[in-house]
Amino acid sequence: MDSKKRSSTEAEGSKERGLVHVWQAGSNSVAPERLPGWGGKAVLQAALGVKHGVLLTEDGEVYSFGTLPWRSEPAEICPNSPILENALVGQYVVTVASGSFHSGAVTESGVVYMWGENSAGQCAVANQQYVPEPNPVSISDSETSSLVAVRILQLACGEEHTLALSISREIWAWGTGCQLGLITTAFPVTKPQKVEHLAGRVVLQVACGAFHSLALVQCLPSQELKPVPERCNQCSQLLITMTDKEDHVIISDSHCCPLGVTLSESQAENQVSTAISPCTETLDSQGEVFENTLGGKEPPVATDTNVGNVQTTGGDAISSQQDVVETTEISSARNVPSYPDTQAVNEYMAKLSDRSVRENSENGEKPVPSQPLVEEAVPNLHSPPTTSTSALNSLVVSCASAVGVRVAATYEAGALSLKKVMNFYSMAPCEPGTQAGSSSIGPEGLKDSREEQVKQESMQGKKSSSLVDIREEESEGGSRRLSLPGLLSQVSPRLLRKAARVKTRTVVLTPTYSGEADALLPSLRTEVWTWGKGKEGQLGHGDVLPRLQPLCVKCLDGKEVIYLEAGGYHSLALTAKSQVYSWGSNTFGQLGHYDFPTTVPRLAKVNSENGVWSVAAGQDYSLFLVDTEDFQPGLYYSGRQDPAEGDNLPENHSGTKTPVLLSCSKLGYISRVTAGKDRYLALVDKNVMGYIASLHELATTERRFYSKLSDIKSQILRPLLSLENLGTASTVQLLQEVASRFSKLCYLIGQHGASLSNFLHGIKEARSLVILKHASLFLDSYTEYCTSITNFLVMGGFQLLAKPAIDFLNKNQELLQDLSEVNDENTQLMEILNTLFFLPIRRLHNYAKVLLKLATCFEVTSPDYQKLQDSSSCYESLALHLGRRRKEAEYTLGFWKTFPGKMTDSLRKPERRLLCESSNRALSLQHAGRFSVNWFILFNDALVHAQFSTHHVFPLATLWAEPLSEEAGGVNGLKITTPEEQFTLVSSTPQEKTKWLRAISQAVDQALRGTSDLPPYGSGSGIQRQEPPISRSAKYTFYKDPRLKDATYDGRWLSGKPHGRGVLKWPDGKMYSGMFRNGLEDGYGEYRIPNKALNKEDHYVGHWKEGKMCGQGVYSYASGEVFEGCFQDNMRHGHGLLRSGKLTSSSPSMFIGQWVMDKKAGYGVFDDITRGEKYMGMWQDDVCQGNGVVVTQFGLYYEGNFHLNKMMGNGVLLSEDDTIYEGEFSDDWTLSGKGTLTMPNGDYIEGYFSGEWGSGIKITGTYFKPSLYESDKDRPKVFRKLGNLAVSADEKWKAVFDECWHQLGCENPGQGEVWKAWDNIAVALTTSRRQHRDSPETLSRSQTQTLESLEFIPQHVGAFSVEKYDDIKKYLIKACDTPLHPLGRLVETLVAVYRMTYVGVGANRRLLQEAVKEIKSYLKRIFQLVKFLFPELPEEGSTIPLSAPLPTERKSFCTGKSDSRSESPEPGYVVTSSGLLLPVLLPRLYPPLFMLYALDNDREEDIYWECVLRLNKQPDIALLGFLGVQRKFWPATLSILGESKKVLPTTKDACFASAVECLQQISTTFTPSDKLKVIQQTFEEISQSVLASLQEDFLWSMDDLFPVFLYVVLRARIRNLGSEVHLIEDLMDPYLQHGEQGIMFTTLKACYYQIQREKLN
Secondary structure: OOHHHOOHHHHHHHOOOOEEEEEEOOOOOOOOEEOOOOOOOOEEEEEEOOOEEEEEEOOOOEEEEEOOOOOOOHHHOOOOOOEEOHHHOOOOEEEEEEOOOEEEEEEOOOOEEEEEEOOOOOOOOOOOOEEEEEEEEOOEEOOOEEEEEOOEEEEEEOOOEEEEEEOOOOEEEEEOOHHHOOOOOOOOEEEEEEOHHHOOOOEEEEEEOOOEEEEEEEOOOOOOOOOOOOEOOOOOOEOOEEEEOOOOEEEEOOOOOOOOOOOOOOOOOOOOOOOOOOOOOOOOOOOOOOOOOOEOOOOOOOOOOOHHHHHHHHHOOOOOOOOOOOOEEEOOHHHOOOOOOHHHHHHHHHHHHHHHHHHHHHHOOOOOOOOOOEOOOOOOOOOOOOOOHHHHHHHHHHHHHHOOOOEOOEEOOOOOOHHHHHHHHHHHHHOOOOOOOOOOOOHHHHHHOOOOHHHHHHHHHOOOOOOOOHHHHHHHHOOOOOOOOOOHHHOOHHHHHHHHOOOOOOOOOOOOOOHHHHHHOOOOOEEEEEEEOOOOOOOOOOOOOOEEEEEEOHHHOOOOEEEEEEOOOEEEEEEOOOOEEEEEOOOOOOOOOOOOOOOOOEEOOOOOOOOEEEEEEOOOEEEEEEOOOOOOOEEEEEEEEOOOOOOOOOOOOEEOOOOEEEOOOOOOEEEEEEEOOOEEEEEEEOOHHHHHHHHHHHHHHHHHHHHHHHHHHHHHHHHHHHOOOOOOHHHHHHHHHHHHHHHHHHHHHHHHHHHHHHHHHOOOOHHHOHHHHOHHHHHHHHHHHHHHHHHHHHOOHHHHHHHHHHHHHHHOHHHHHHHHOOOOOOOOHHHHHHHHHHHHHHHHHHHHHHHHHHHOOOOOOOHHHHHHHHHHHHHHHHHHHHHHHHHHHHHHHHHHHHOOHHHHHHHOOOOOOEEEEOOOOOEEEOOOOOOOOOEEEEEOOEEEEEOOOOEEEEEHHHOEEEEOOHHHOOOOEEEEEOOOOEEEEEEOOHHHHHHHHHHHHHHHHHHHHOOOOOOOOOOOOOOOOOOOOOEEEEEEEOOOOOOOOOOEEEEEEEOOEEEEEEEEEOOOOOEEEEEEEOOEEEEEEEEEEEEOOOOEEEEEEEEEEOOEEEEEEEEEOOOOOEEEEEEEOOEEEEEEEEEEOOOOOOOOEEEEEEEEOOEEEEEEEEEEOOOOEEEEEEEEOOEEEEEEEEEEOOOOEEEEEEEOOEEEEEEEEEOOOOOEEEEEEEEOOEEEEEEEEEOOOOOEEEEEEEEEEOEOOEEEEEEEOHHHOOOHHHOOOOHHHOOOOOOOHHHOOHHHHHHHHHHOOOOOOOOOOHHHHHHHHHHHHHHHHHHHHHOOOOOOHHHHHHHHHHOOOOOOOOOOOHHHHHHHHHHHHHHOOOOOOHHHHHHHHHHHHHHHHHOHHHOOHHHHHHHHHHHHHHHHHHHHHHHHHOOOOOOOOOEOOOOOOOOOOOEOOOOOOEOOOOOOOOOOOEOOHHHHHHHHHHHHHHHHHHHHHHHHOHHHHHHHHHHHHHHOOOOHHHHHHHHOOOHHHOOOEEEEOOEEEEOOOOOOOOOOHHHHHHHHHHHHOOOHHHHHHHHHHHHHHHHHHHHHHHOOOOOOOHHHHHHHHHHHHHHHOOOOHHHHHHHHHHHOOHHHOOOHHHHHHHHHHHHHHHHHHOOOO
């Protein structure tokens, strides 16, 4: 970034940044020099090749220096000073790389530029020796889109190849050689190709040596174990071979795939290919290995180990998955080699057993505390034996001669003691045997047989005892191939027993990684993959074979490698624990150790107490950047030494024995080192204002902190968790929680340390520090950890640990003191452990301190200063908060120690903290007995009232405390309210009262917020409220209230009572969910009661009042019945519908009507579906009593009296064929007594009848034949009497209307205040809306709009006008549209009852009159309601004066006079109930009503329809003539689709077509007024067409008009014209009958009757 962009303070210091210093390799004594000819630009990154180098400056420019043979200008081939690469000017370069003779750069937009030597295609240009200028390389992915260029993040260059890492974390390669990792033999590769072998994996970094490549890859998430493949999927050879010798079996899995590909990427399978890694796998598939190097005082294990000791050296360390790869045969004791130098062997053995312990402990999933503790705790997986070379060689020779190439894991018992097995195994790693068993091994031989060496090195990872129990083996690897002794029975049974003793408890201390941290910080779960040439062992697979494709270095799994560096022929891996693993060529000691072998990663021994944080690898040397005490990085050099004059060294070149510290402290702070062939270079920052020093301090301390946490984790936590008898399960669980939170924090710190190292390599802007940008990540992790450790402390975890862990702790006292930084000798072990576990929290102070230091480097006004200052205080306040939390925990722990034991067990909880307690008698209970003991203890979640032997816990969430006023006599009193208790506490002094009140209020407040765990960072949460809210949400279980005992309530509270929305659950399964008021169910709610007998539940949804069901609701009974309707006091009361049974069950039936006190009473309709009968009439006490009507599905109709469910008394019975009986009944359908029976033809019998209808009836009476009468008027008119005995229409559904009046706030219809009614409507609407908002079904948009518009009440001031009438009409239409409005609810209910009555069996033509009367009654009663709501509405039938004059007068239709108002008032201006309400009501009731009309007019309509069909066969002219229409009205021409056509004799359906079409619309309208308008329009259409043909004005006479209209009616073909006519007649407004519309209607009716009588000749 440009320095201009920086704040001013930093700008001054930027000149002192990125200074370049150069050393000559091999001459350590020479001081560094400045780069010749280089100005003062700050360098961000440098890269060196064999003879050249490139520099990247902070403003993104690239300079080259050194020998540049590819430049075109001769002067530029060996420039004196670095020259700017002009081709890159204008491109902002972010990173550079350089190979032996070529260079590369990556720009901000991810484009790669290459230049330099190109003989092997390493610059991605075809057929060109040199690329003189930076040249863009096009990289595109054919799989995704070949047009889109792949963006690149990082570049690495070798001698003949280049690797690029893309933004999607895939590797692209070009150049020549197997080190590309591509599946190709055609070199050079000049078009970049993807390394498919690592596709799908996340690659974090790439590095290139001269001829080998390294990649750092993120581990895959742990997967399920896959089945083991039997054959190698590359070369199809068997992976496991089994050789059957005469006395034993050799199982070998040493398959060596020539293609060198790892056989499986799954971490849980150790499928060994050629590169058998000498490192064991861990169960922990996340790949985190806990180092377990224990320091101690015991002497190393002696050589003569007996069986028991073998056990200690790791037989029990279940971690050792013995992949015995090579198998050897040792058939008898004579094969044991004889050692030439006993002394050497003894030392060697001691070393070895020592090492195996260390290996075990390092790799162990479960540490074994019983292992001998090794004196020097070097966490070095393979620390080599240090016997003299001669001893080693002779040892090797003798071994090699005695033992064949194969080392068997099968030995005969007795022939070989375990001691010898151990000896044998101990030597195996150092035994470079040869293929033919030849014993000519000298230093040269070593080189030649490098391939063979794999066999020995693969043994390196084996443990000293490789015999393990089969079960253990399986539990470990799951899918690993087993290589077990062939004859287990012959192995010492004692050993087997020991080995099989598997620990049961294992805790995987791998944290559950938070995705957030992994996205922001570098991952520590990494693997190293290598490929290319391996001649010097630089691939790290334990052999010297080349690899064509990437292969995982299993040995580095779980080592948390964060950075890779490749030298010419060696490789370095830097870990998060600041250690370096090195492997490859070690000719000059460039690996930093002289251990052997060098083909597998080993720890470099950099002579420093402190860790390494950056590395660089040159051609034959390595550089290590190390943390020092004063945070100024020290630079160590390891590798080639050029002999200085006067040195008498035997060879030309020698190497360093151990890394050498270079004196560079005067230079400043080194941020980055780069190595080439003969020189290396450091980028140095000067420490202006202490800024750089502070950043280094932060990074160094964080890395050290991580090492310390790792040590605590592996050396303390792990062993503690594996101890036996750790106490109760809960304690163990708490300890495990501590451990997992600790691991999570530890991992985060490790990631942060790694990210800080990267940060120091970069621009170093304080504002982009992770602890600033993502502070919450750290704050949360520390808080979580603190929570778990304080919980552990409170539960007495440390005391419980004391006993089981005492041995372990005593042995490791020094280690503990060292880790916890406690220097006092007298401190108790448990105290030290306590300090140790709280250690991480101290780190927060350090963050705060360093951030503050950084802040001081900026101006006070700058935003950077502000940000750093804020973050610093954030960390500081959290540190203080957590310190307080620790004190609270310790205070609580102290309290538990003094508290009587019995109560402790029940009251002690991990999260519970003590706030204050009244043991000093400062608080007592008012009116307590003299001898009672009352002890009050306030915790952070409850107030406990303890007495002699009992105690009661009051949860704080449902506790209300208020001070009593002095007047109330409560001296220093506190009133405590809980859901079931109220008591007063009296304090000794006002101060105590204030203290307790404040403590309780704060505790309640915190319990309600749930913020006790949150530190006071973030906005405003630190501000304490004065007192907690009276209304709150909480959960509570009742313990003594008789109705609610043991029930749990979860919801809103107000002063100790449930109030608001909540859920109440009883232990027996009852549950109420809904609204409460003052502790009782009140409002809308849902209630469930389980029915044990039926195994179902009763379910009620609806309204409640004062704890009882009251108002509208739906009750579904367990028996299957469902009641929908009104309740009162838990009983059905009011209007309701009861459905019984399903249609398939035994007695399905349905009742709708009025209920009184849970019984049917009043008018109701009962539909007995099984019997096919419907009763409509009066009820009392659940039985039919009074007048009623019954219809059956067979067409019988009865009306009359009922008594106790039976037809008794007078009644009328009609059968389908119109036979009528009128008289007395005694039982259902049973005639008994006096009566008259009338036949369909009019004959009748009078007399006494007895018997059941439908079977024989006995008659004593007289038979009459009415046709004998002279005139018709003497015939008895029976039909007129129907309906007399039925319930009158106004008596029906009274309950429904009463309910509506009640809703409006009127006791009786019409009595009440109008304003009150409107208030009630408003309340009903808003509560319903609120309920719907909470309910899952959301209202549609239109409904919501309707509800909103209903909130405006139509107001009327002044005279009533037509506009106001229309307003009311519109309001009613909207109100009836939503059931949430009382009127809408009324209409909805009426529609429901009407349909219930007249559908199904009720569709009986005899009921038509009843149905019509019912509608008229509805209209009358609803009109009464409307009139009440709108008092200014005129009476029914009155006329509203017009506010404006009528529109232009039109001619009357029939007569010539102009229309006068009195004669024909316009519809709509006369106020009528039907005009106002039918439009709302009739469309909803139309289907059942019209059905009844159709049934009633069935016979006449059939006749009418037959005529219509017959007459319609005629063409138009014939029909017009037949009907007698005057010729002058016959249309001569017709306009069809705009064309004029003549009417021909054959023309059909064309004359008066518009009128016909108009009349057909009568079937699509509902109300009589709409139907009349259709008729009127039809007449006008006829008029129009006649006028068009006559071309003159004329007046219709009825004689002219009727035939024309008859023609139109015929052509309209209306099927149910009779029903339409009767419907209009029954329901039209009476005032219309004599007006114009009335006359037109009469004409239509005449047409209908006329058509029935028409006869065609």
